[in-house]
Amino acid sequence: MFGWAGTILRVDLTKGEITKQPLSREFAKNFLGGRGFNNKIIFDEFDPSITNPFDPANIICVSPGALAGTFTPSSGRLTVSVALSPRQHFMSDGNCGGHFAAETKYAGYDSIVIKGQSDSLVYLYINNDHVEIRDAKHLAGKRIEEADSLIRAELGDPDVQTLIIGPAGESRAVTSMPFAGCSRAPGNSASGGVWGAKNLKAIAVRGTKGVQVAKPAEFFKLYEGIYKRNTSDPLYQAKWSTEGSKWLLELVGSFAHNNQGDTASISRTDLSAKNFLENYGVKSRACHACHTHCGHYWRIKDGPFAGAASDSAEAGTIGPWTEFLGIDRADAGLYLSYLATDLGLDAGGTAANIAALIHMFQDGLLSEKDTGGLILEWGNVDLIIKLLEMTVQRQGIGTLIADGHEAIAEYAASGKASLEEIKRKYIRYTKKGVPIWYDARGMTGAMFSLSLKTRLIDVMSVDFAFTGAPIDREELLRLDMEPELVDELIQNKVMDLSTFKGKSVAMVFYDNLFMVSDSIGVCRRTTPWEWQHFSIHDMASFLSAATGLDFSWQDLYRSGARLAQVQNAMLSRQKIGRDYDVLPAKWLEPKYWEGFGEIVTNKAEFDKEVDQYYKLRGLNSxxxxxxxxxxxLGLHDVADVLGAEGFYKEEAVTAEP
Structure with a gap:
């Protein structure tokens, strides 16, 4: 096959069996790769009656995008999914960059599907056609960087790419996840505990086969065009290629101070991109085939964390460890980001859990008796370090952090207050389990998106946090967006921050666009979402040149809708319905934002727009x-499954308007 590698690798850890399934061309064309493959495989193969995420029947899917391994710009994206997330209690996925996705394609695989449970700790080793399950007892309890070094030394191959859980995953912390290349996190998918339950420490992959492209000359031409358009763009030159995502930390008013306990803002001077580059940045780092190189190697030169160095720091990992916890030191933010990563913990979710406990302690809801003598206070870096270590070891109050926000709320409410009141005041999650460590009030696009989305919050999943920016039709067309889509967005005034109206239209657009980008393996930061020049038309052109199949942008946009509906269907089977699509209680409270005045959320307008989104997407009430x-959308088999499970009994009697 051109573009695709042509094989799905299946691993049964219980039986110790490895099988290779030929990739169907029809399946590939309909579901593309990456997130699309994962969604459909889980829908087809997972029993939704299973409610224990640590059941051996839970499924892990690790899939590179369709264009991974080619030199399509920013095509190094990997999707890691689980059929049942320990934190969200339904199918969850995360997306990350690095080089693991490309290496998997070079080894000859489009997806790795893992089921069952090993009797002891193991890791999966893939070297082209050679695949084996290897003993990993010597890796037990090892942090991610040390485990990576030991695996490379054992295999005698410094070029092997790894996807590893740390001790947090082994202890089944609900905010744990695997990391690719020691620092690339698959979008806070909270799947690390599932890996730990399966006794799967890591996947190590090495490939030398390459990826065949159907039309090389056309592919080169497309690449040159995208490269020139993006690298000549002023925003690329001023922000993404130099500061990465660090400049997002300077968005005054959006970050939540002390668990959103108040609306005050600490100084951001030390957290600025300028300070990072001048005092900590060593050099830029890119994921596979990416011209943006928005990542950075960094090193702390002096102070209590002198010598710490990594590339595990983005706005989405620094932010939760700083202002959200009352910390305004860049060195502390960098070190905590590094430490959490090395332990195998998600930044946003773990910080949200710690922030909730500190907030409760400060309000007198918890005492030293609950914390084992610890004084929980804002801005105490040493305390946060200790709590992280206690979390992965499941010691004392660290067990609550490991068990997650729901366990924290239930513990705090026990005999003291109502559970709903505790959640409203202290727990910073959406009902779908998305940690919200920054304050989106006043940004109606982000509020609408995050309240409905299943992806856990990071810079790759806040679909239109920038909706409301001063962008007009000409600017969107300058970004090479399709005129038909631009006109629909403009006509519905999706850029208007003052209202939820029109956000359903934007949500459908971004749903479709990002389902496609996640499935072909292209980073969202190079799309018009981040004011970059990689439209869905460009995606169709690259996919056509790579595979030899004819994809129009309309085909891909329709594919995005198809992939979104497979996910919606699976969520329905897992009993996730309308009562989950609600605003977090904190966002219903008024907020004073300097320069904007008091901001009041219009709940009735939000609810009405959710109904409109359902109508546009083809969902019932x-x-x-x-x-x-x-x-x-050609999903007859999906419809038949829902029909057989009784979802269409009412629909058969009377059609909904």
Missing amino acids: NAVPKRAALEE
Whole structure:
């Protein structure tokens, strides 16, 4: 096959069996790769009646995008999914960069599907056609960097790429996840505990086969065009290629101070991109085939964390460890980001859990008796370090952090207050389990998106946090967006921050766009979402040149809708409905934002726009995809499953308006 490697690798840890399944061309064309493959495999193969995320029947899917391994710009993205997330209690996925995705394609695989449970700790070793399950007892309890070094030394191959859980995953912390290349996190998918339950420490992959492209000359031409358009763009030159995501930390008013306990803002001078580059940055680092190189190697030269060095720091990892916890030191933010990563913990979720406990302690809801004598206070870096270590070891109050936000709320409410009141005041998560460590009030696009999305919060999943920026039709067209889509967005005034109206239209657009980008393996930061020049038309052109198949941008946009509906169908089977698509209680409280005045959230308008989103997406009033909507997208088998499980009994009697 051109573009795709042509094989799905299946691993049964219980039986110790490895099988290789030929990739169907029809399956590849319909579901593309990456997130699309994962969604459909989990829908087809997971029993939704299973409610224990640590059941051996849970499924891990690790899939590179369709264009991974080629030199399509920013095509180094990997999607890691689990059928049942320990934190969200439904199918969850995360997306990361680095080089693991490309290496997997070079080894000859489009997806790795893992089921069952090993009797002892193991890791999966892939070297082209050679695949084996290897003993990993010597890796037990090892942090990610040390485990990576030991694996490379054992295999005698410094070029092997790894995806590893740390001790947090082994202890089944609900905010744990695997990391690619020691620092690339698959979007806070909180799947590390599932790896730990399966006794799977890591996947190590080495490939030398390469990826065949159907039309090389055309591919080169497309690459040159995208490269020139993006690298000549002023925003690329001023921000992304130099500061990466660090400049997002300077967005005054959006970051939540002390668990959103108040609206005050600490000084951001030390957290600025300028300070990072001058005092900590060593050099830029890129993921596979990416011209943006938004990552950075960094080193702390002096102070209590002198010598610490890594590339594990983005706005989405520094932010939770600083202002959210009352910390305004860049060195502390960098070190905590590094430490959490090396332990195998998600930044946003873990910081949100710690912030909730500190907030409760400060309000007198918890005492030293609950914390084992610890004084929980804002801005105490040493305390945060100790709590992280206690979390992975499940010691004392660290067990609560490891068990997650729901366990924290239930413990705090026990005999003291109502559970709902505790959640409203202290727990910074959406109902779908998305940690919200910054304050989106006043940004209606971000509020609408995050309240409905299943992806846990990071810079790669806040679909239109920038909706509301001063962008007009000409600017969107300058970014090479399709005129038909631009006109629809402009006509519905999706850029208006003062209202939820029109956000359903934007949500459908971004749903489709990002389902495609996640499935072909292209980074969202190079798309018009981040004011970069990689439109869905460009994606179609690259995919056509790579595979030899004819994809129009309309084909890909329709594919995005198809992939979104597979996910919606699976969520319905896992009992996730309309009652989950609600605003976090904290966001219903008024907020004073300097320069804007008091901001009040219009809940009635939000609810009305959710109904409009359902209508546009073809969902019924409980967020279940309608049979006609599925069949129009060619998902007859998905519709038949929902029908057989009784979702269409009412629809058969009376059609909804």
